Amino acid sequence: MRWLLCFVLLMCVSPALAVERGGDCLSCHQQDSANRQLQSSSHAGKLGCGDCHGVDHDAIDQGDSYVSVDVCGRCHALQLKEHRKSRHGMGLHAGWGCTRNTAGRDKQDCGFCHQQGDSQPISTVQCARFLKQSSEMRQIGCNRCHMVENSCASCHGNHLTAAKIVQDPLVCAKCHMGPDHPQWEAWKTSQHGTLYQSVGASDAPTCQTCHMPQGTHNVSGGLTAPPSGKPYAKEKAEKQRAMMIDLCKNCHAAGFAARDLKNADVVRLQTLGLVEEARKIIRDLDDLGLLDPQPKGRVEHPQRGSELVLDGAMLYEDISHIESLFFRLNKYAAAKTFKGAYHQNPDYTHWYGNAEVKLLLNDIKGEASRLRERGGQVQLPQNAQQEEKVLEVLQNRFKRGELSGDEYAEKKRQVLEQILQ
Amino acid sequence: MIKYLCFLFLVLLTACTGVIETLPIADADRYKIQEIAAVKHGGPMDLSADGHMVAWSDTGLNLFMVETHQRRRLLDTTPDAICWSPDGKMLVAVVPQDGDSHLYVFSQAGQSVYDEKIPGRVSRLQWLEHGSLTAGILDHTTYKFGTHIVAHLLQWDALWRTTQIPLYETTIKPVTAVQLAGHLHETLDFDISSFGDEVLYTRLYAPPAFAATRHLVLRHLQTAVESKIADLPLIDGAGRLTSDGESALISNGVDAVRLEEMWNSERLTIWAGDSFSYAPPSGLIVVGNQLYQGGRSVLRLPPSSHAQISFGGDFLLVKWHSQLYLLSGYLVSHDNGPKIVDMEKLLKLRRLRSRGLIEPDEYHQSRERLLQ
Numbered sequence: 001m002r003w004l005l006c007f008v009l010l011m012c013v014s015p016a017l018a019v020e021r022g023g024d025c026l027s028c029h030q031q032d033s034a035n036r037q038l039q040s041s042s043h044a045g046k047l048g049c050g051d052c053h054g055v056d057h058d059a060i061d062q063g064d065s066y067v068s069v070d071v072c073g074r075c076h077a078l079q080l081k082e083h084r085k086s087r088h089g090m091g092l093h094a095g096w097g098c099t100r101n102t103a104g105r106d107k108q109d110c111g112f113c114h115q116q117g118d119s120q121p122i123s124t125v126q127c128a129r130f131l132k133q134s135s136e137m138r139q140i141g142c143n144r145c146h147m148v149e150n151s152c153a154s155c156h157g158n159h160l161t162a163a164k165i166v167q168d169p170l171v172c173a174k175c176h177m178g179p180d181h182p183q184w185e186a187w188k189t190s191q192h193g194t195l196y197q198s199v200g201a202s203d204a205p206t207c208q209t210c211h212m213p214q215g216t217h218n219v220s221g222g223l224t225a226p227p228s229g230k231p232y233a234k235e236k237a238e239k240q241r242a243m244m245i246d247l248c249k250n251c252h253a254a255g256f257a258a259r260d261l262k263n264a265d266v267v268r269l270q271t272l273g274l275v276e277e278a279r280k281i282i283r284d285l286d287d288l289g290l291l292d293p294q295p296k297g298r299v300e301h302p303q304r305g306s307e308l309v310l311d312g313a314m315l316y317e318d319i320s321h322i323e324s325l326f327f328r329l330n331k332y333a334a335a336k337t338f339k340g341a342y343h344q345n346p347d348y349t350h351w352y353g354n355a356e357v358k359l360l361l362n363d364i365k366g367e368a369s370r371l372r373e374r375g376g377q378v379q380l381p382q383n384a385q386q387e388e389k390v391l392e393v394l395q396n397r398f399k400r401g402e403l404s405g406d407e408y409a410e411k412k413r414q415v416l417e418q419i420l421q
Numbered sequence: 422m423i424k425y426l427c428f429l430f431l432v433l434l435t436a437c438t439g440v441i442e443t444l445p446i447a448d449a450d451r452y453k454i455q456e457i458a459a460v461k462h463g464g465p466m467d468l469s470a471d472g473h474m475v476a477w478s479d480t481g482l483n484l485f486m487v488e489t490h491q492r493r494r495l496l497d498t499t500p501d502a503i504c505w506s507p508d509g510k511m512l513v514a515v516v517p518q519d520g521d522s523h524l525y526v527f528s529q530a531g532q533s534v535y536d537e538k539i540p541g542r543v544s545r546l547q548w549l550e551h552g553s554l555t556a557g558i559l560d561h562t563t564y565k566f567g568t569h570i571v572a573h574l575l576q577w578d579a580l581w582r583t584t585q586i587p588l589y590e591t592t593i594k595p596v597t598a599v600q601l602a603g604h605l606h607e608t609l610d611f612d613i614s615s616f617g618d619e620v621l622y623t624r625l626y627a628p629p630a631f632a633a634t635r636h637l638v639l640r641h642l643q644t645a646v647e648s649k650i651a652d653l654p655l656i657d658g659a660g661r662l663t664s665d666g667e668s669a670l671i672s673n674g675v676d677a678v679r680l681e682e683m684w685n686s687e688r689l690t691i692w693a694g695d696s697f698s699y700a701p702p703s704g705l706i707v708v709g710n711q712l713y714q715g716g717r718s719v720l721r722l723p724p725s726s727h728a729q730i731s732f733g734g735d736f737l738l739v740k741w742h743s744q745l746y747l748l749s750g751y752l753v754s755h756d757n758g759p760k761i762v763d764m765e766k767l768l769k770l771r772r773l774r775s776r777g778l779i780e781p782d783e784y785h786q787s788r789e790r791l792l793q
Contacts, residue, residue, distance in 0.1 A: 387769075391778040412779060416787050419766060 703734030
């Protein structure tokens, strides 16, 4: 009787154990690529399917048993902590947003930010460009990269998780390429990249060498500016720079490395100056009501309504032609200039970057002249009939920080004087 | 017997001419008091700026010509609103008609000169001194989830051509609509500035999670920029602009009327009383049963009386114990203060202020330079 009771208990417990270790899964999934990859990974024999996916087969089947960073973090706590401190740990914050009010929204979109049944989002920061896209575009064009905040598989792959995958610069190329931030192309065609391709990683730095030293998962060490390019505060920037020079010292004299990076800093600031010049031209046109179409006559910006947006929330759709030119200048050409400079790539810095910035600035100036001519040579009004327009322009400039409080008050005083004459 | 008949004749004659002193006020012999009519029902009343014509309502609309003591019955329906033209030559009345309104215009002699049906209920009429006639109109549609309200102003020019100025649209909860049943149009009150550039009006505010209330809102008519001036109860309470357009008289509808500088919310004066009548050119104001000038009480009327002052401030129409009286002869100093020397510049400054392009302080400093 005692043996019979033990047998019954064993029969009840063993299926659950089997699922947890993957035993039951393997009766069907033995030959699946997922299992083959798992068996060839460092997790082989240590983890079963259920350890990461849970035991709800229906949920797994419907793709609802997503393996988040928290699942990996149960064993890889240090790496998760480093990941969260880095820009990769802010991937969602940079790229997602609440889709509740967007047209053609797919209910599945809620799952970008919300756990099932939880109204509190992972992120409350919205990305205007994400909100303008279709659900399908969001999935492929946005989330495949910005999912990195909540997905180790974004770099490590789902089941293979081999070190050689994540030590290859190609793994970074999936996201860090293209016209808006060609870090991979700039590195690959730089002397560092060409050396890597001819002699291998032992004598050439890869992405991981400089951005993930000693295998850290904080990929933001050594960077002196966020993606906008505007430098960090001096103290933080100096600390970050010192970290990078320490790495460069492995192959270069510290003075050489410092000088080279300093030159890249200057190139970045020069480029930002050109971006600002272009931005000001467009703002002035907006002040004079010469943009075509004007912000008030367009489809509303998902975050800022009918405001002219030329910052990080700028869209590349539903804008005027001159803004399209600015988008290319700022988002593509300027980024290529300083990404090229920091990755020691002369052509990206100069021809893809700097030359393109200046050519686009020429185009913007030409388009501005055309718009002004078409608008009847509207200049900042000087006569008494147009004081209201002058005050509007002054207010815009004050709000943008182009005029101090005192300067604004003085200029307003002059306009009022003109009215009262 | 002859003596007795003569006495009776004199009594009757006195009663007919209306020159009697029945309104109990101190130093009554200083003033001219005329009895106009017995008024048993409440309703709007108004007197022409020159004090020659009085219109009042009971179960209909009546006209009294002060100099000739002639009376005329103009309408047999109690009007929602009445108003004299600034020159006293025309009387406008609006009566409810099948859920909408009908506008009637009468000459001084009581002849109908114009009439027009107006969709929606008219809440108030205002005829500016050098401008057009304006009506505040509120229309509504009832749904099971609430009542949708559309409020607007309708303005007539000298040829009776109309211009519509939308004020607001909102949907109120069913419970609020029930609470306001029959009085919904009364929630809309308005007053256009003497310059004709701004309107102070009341706006229903009844979002789902909050108690229903009204906002007193100042809107610049050209720029359509609005700013909230005060909160008011659902029905009672009103706001009127002072003649310089810088301050507002605001009644809370319960126990106080205050004079407030609109752009810095500075409270200048406060009087006890639930309603008021204001004569912009003279600055005279009746609150409760007292007449004030410059914050000082100049005349005390009997308790429970209700008075309306003429536009210029020279005449008072007083309703007391179901009798209507016309009171004049009290001291009125037409101290209008300094004049604006360039109205065009002032209007420009007011427009700039409404758009937030100049600060209230900058406006005031500039305005001072336009005074003479």
